[in-house]
Amino acid sequence: MSSPIRVAVTGARGRMGSEAVAAVQAAPDLELVAALGRGDDRAAAEGADVLVDLTVPDQVMDNLEWALARGMHVVTGTTGWTEERLAQLGSWQAASRRPDGRPANVLVATNFGLGPVLIMVLAAKVAKFFESAEIVEMHHPAKVDAPSGSAIRTAKIIAAARAEAGLGPGPDATTQELPGARGAVVDGIHVHAVRSRGLTAHQEVVFGGPGEILTLRDDTFDRSAYMPGLLIGIRQVASRPGVTVGLEHYLDLD
C-alpha cells in the first residue's frame, strides 16, 4: 500500500471545515497533518501534499498563494471567484514547484455535491434528445435567492446543449398566465423555485418527448453530502495538471 496523502485543512472550524476534518481522519488513505482556523499559525501545515481551503473570500487568496509557494496541491471550496482572481491563481500555480520540479495543481469547486454536479453533466448529455426541458428546484425557506445558483447553471448548460443541437424553444401554448406561473426563464429554460419548511436542497430536471418523460433528481439532505466529492478532489488533484474549475472535470464521465 502506498503512503497516505498528507492533508492540511484551512477553515477547519467552520461547518464545512469541521466536516472535512472528520472525513479526512476517517479515510485510511489520507493523513490529517493540520486543521487550522482563522489566526492559527500555518507552519503546522508545511509538508502537506494537499491544502484543503474551506475559508471565506477574504482569506482564500492569501492561503492559496502561501500553499502554492510551498509546492502544495490545493483543493478549495471557497466561493467568490472572479476572472481576475482566477487569473492571479493561474499565475501562482504556473510558478509553483513540487519536489519533482513540476507545478502543483489546483481544484476550485464551488459545489462538492456529487448529485448536483452529476445532474449538470448528465443534463448536458441528454438535453439534445428532448423537445422540452424544465427545472423545478426546491429549497429550505431561509434561502434568499430564487432560483438557486445551481439551477441557473443547470438551465444555462441545458440551453447551450439545445442550441448546439439546433433545438428551438420548447413547445408551450400558454396564452393566459397568472404572473409567474410559468417560472423564471433562464436562456429560454423555465425554472421553478419551491420554498418549504422541511426541505434542504433538491433539484429536478424534467425532459419530455412524445409519450415519455426523463427526470433527473438530486436530493441533498445535509453537509455530509459534500464529503465524497471533496475526497475525490483530494485524491485526484495530484494527477490533474493545472488549475481546474469544477469538480465535474475530475469525474471522468465522458
Add this chain to the structure above:
Amino acid sequence: MSSPIRVAVTGARGRMGSEAVAAVQAAPDLELVAALGRGDDRAAAEGADVLVDLTVPDQVMDNLEWALARGMHVVTGTTGWTEERLAQLGSWQAASRRPDGRPANVLVATNFGLGPVLIMVLAAKVAKFFESAEIVEMHHPAKVDAPSGSAIRTAKIIAAARAEAGLGPGPDATTQELPGARGAVVDGIHVHAVRSRGLTAHQEVVFGGPGEILTLRDDTFDRSAYMPGLLIGIRQVASRPGVTVGLEHYLDLD
C-alpha cells in the same frame, strides 16, 4: 339483485361521451337506453332513470330542462356554469317530480377525475398542520392557461383552510428573485406550472413542516380516468337530494 339503473347519454359522440357510453355498457348494474348526439331525437331517452349530459354550454340547459321536466335524475359534466345558470337549474330541479312524487336530483361536476377531486378534499383536511404549502402542476404543452383551473381551486382551498387555522404566510426569505421563479401567487399560495411534451395532467401539493414533507400527487394519463367518478355520480344521484355541485360531495370523505 336489483334491476339496473337505466341511463341515457347526451353528447354521446364526443370524446368524453363515447367513453361514457362504453363505461355504462360495461357496468353490469347499468343499462344504456339511449346514446344521443347533437340533433338526435330525445324521445329515445324517455324512461331513463338518469340522464348523463356531456355536451357543450349551448346545449346543456335545454337538455337538463327537458330531463327534469320528465322526472329524470341528471348528471352533467358540461362546463360553463354561472350563478344564473345554477339558479335556473335549481328552479327546474325543485319543480321536477319522480314517479314517487319527490323531486329528481342533479349532479353538476366539472371534473370527474377522482384523483384531482381527492387531492382537493385531502389538501383541505391536512393544510392546517403544515407551515408551508406549495403546488406544482404539470401539463401537456397545448394547454393555454397556467396555472390549471384545478391548481387554482386547490390553492384557494388550501388558503382558506390555512386562514381558518390562523396560519399566516408560509416562511420565505427570498429577496433576490428572477421574475417568476417563485411562481404565481393565488391567495398567498405559490403555484408553479410546468409544460412539457409527454405530460398529460399532473398535480403535486407539497406540504412542509419541521423535518418533514407530505406530498399529495395526482397523475391523469387519459380520459378513462374520468369514468370511475362518472359511474359514482350515476349510481348515487338517486340518493343525493337536490342540486349538488362538485363530485366531492358524493365521496363521503368526512
Add this chain to the structure above:
Amino acid sequence: MSSPIRVAVTGARGRMGSEAVAAVQAAPDLELVAALGRGDDRAAAEGADVLVDLTVPDQVMDNLEWALARGMHVVTGTTGWTEERLAQLGSWQAASRRPDGRPANVLVATNFGLGPVLIMVLAAKVAKFFESAEIVEMHHPAKVDAPSGSAIRTAKIIAAARAEAGLGPGPDATTQELPGARGAVVDGIHVHAVRSRGLTAHQEVVFGGPGEILTLRDDTFDRSAYMPGLLIGIRQVASRPGVTVGLEHYLDLD
C-alpha cells in the same frame, strides 16, 4: 390570554426527550416545569398539568402510575405497549382525579410524526376508490426490519378499507417473477422496502385506477418532525377524555 399549560418531561435527556424539552420551551403557550432524566427526583414535576413521558418500556409504567395518581394528564411516546399494559393504564386513568374531580386523560402514541399518521388516515379514506394499491417505503440502511412497522400498519389499514368496500385483490398478471420482485404481501397489499445510504424515513402509497394514479408520500428527515405532533398532544390531552391510543384521534380529520 389563558395561563400556559405546565409541562413536565421524563426521559428528558434522551434524543426525543431533549428535542421535546426544547420544543416546549419554545412554545409561548407551554411552560416547562421539570425536565427529568433517569434517577432524577420526580418531586420537581409535581403540579404539572401534563406529564410527557419519553422513556423506555421499563420506566414508563412507573412514571404513568405516579402521574395519574397525582391527577396529571399524560402524553407518552414510549413503545412496548401490550394489551395487558393498556388495561393496567386504563384502570389507573379511571381512578385518577383532576382538581375538578374528573379523571385525567392519556395519549399513547408510538408515532408523533404528522406525515406518517396522516398518510394512514388519508389512505383509509381513499382506498375504496382505486382498483390497485401498493406501498413503497424507503429507509436508511441501518434499519433492521423490512418493511417498516409504519408501512405494515398502512397496508393493513388499506386492506381493511378495501375489504369493507368489497374490493378483491388488485389486478396482477405476473406469472414469471424473480423471487421477491413483487414485494412482501401484507393482507393482500404488496409492500416494497428500499434501503439506501442518504435516506431517513420515507413512504409512498400508490393508488391506481384506469388512466390515473394518486400518490401519497411522506418524507421524514429528522427527529424535529415529531415535535408538531407532540405539541398537538400536549395541547389537546386536557379536552380528550379517557385513554386514547394513536395521535390520529386528536387530528379531527373526519
Add this chain to the structure above:
Amino acid sequence: MSSPIRVAVTGARGRMGSEAVAAVQAAPDLELVAALGRGDDRAAAEGADVLVDLTVPDQVMDNLEWALARGMHVVTGTTGWTEERLAQLGSWQAASRRPDGRPANVLVATNFGLGPVLIMVLAAKVAKFFESAEIVEMHHPAKVDAPSGSAIRTAKIIAAARAEAGLGPGPDATTQELPGARGAVVDGIHVHAVRSRGLTAHQEVVFGGPGEILTLRDDTFDRSAYMPGLLIGIRQVASRPGVTVGLEHYLDLD
C-alpha cells in the same frame, strides 16, 4: 438540402409499424417508399436506402437477408435475437454491398425508447460514485414478468459498474424481513416491481451516498415514445459501420 432518406417499413400494419409509418411520413428528411405487411410483395421496397423491420421473430431473418442482399441498410426492432442469429446477420452484413461498394449497416435495437436507454447509459456512468443503488420499476398490471427486462438489464449494468469500481454490496442491516420486502436481487442489486392499474412503463433508479440521493426516472406513457429513437436509428445507420446492437451506441454519450 440533401435528398431525403428513402425508407421502407416491414411489419407496417402492426402497432409499432403503423406508428413508424406515420413518423416517417411526418419527417421532412425522410421519404416513405413502401409500407409492407405480412404477405405483401417486397418488390415495392426495392430502392429504399433503409429497411425498417418491425415484424416478428419468424419473419425478421428472411426480411433482413433480402434487404442486405440488395445493399439496403437495416434498422430492426424485432425481438428474439440469439447469438446464432446475430452471427448469421453478421455474415449477411459483411457480404452486403452498397452502390459505393462498401457494406450496408445494421442496427438491432430491442428498445427504441430514449428514456429507458438513457437511464441505462447514465446509470452505468454514475454508479461508481454511490454506496447504494436500488431500482423500482412500475408497470401496468397486464405485464407477466417481474421485474421488467429493462430493469434487469439496468441492474446488471449497475452491478458491473460497481464491481469495476471495487464497490462491494450496498449497506443493508435488514435482519427481520417479510419475504420479498427487499425485492428481487439481480447481481446484488435490489429490484422492486410495482404493478398498478393506471401505470404504463416507469423505472426509477435510486443512488444514495451520505446525505444525498440521486434519482434517474423514466416514464413511458405510450408507443409514440419509441419514435424519436427509431428516427435516430434511420438517420444514422448509414454512418455507423457494421452491425450495432443497442440504440445506445448511436447516442454519442461518451
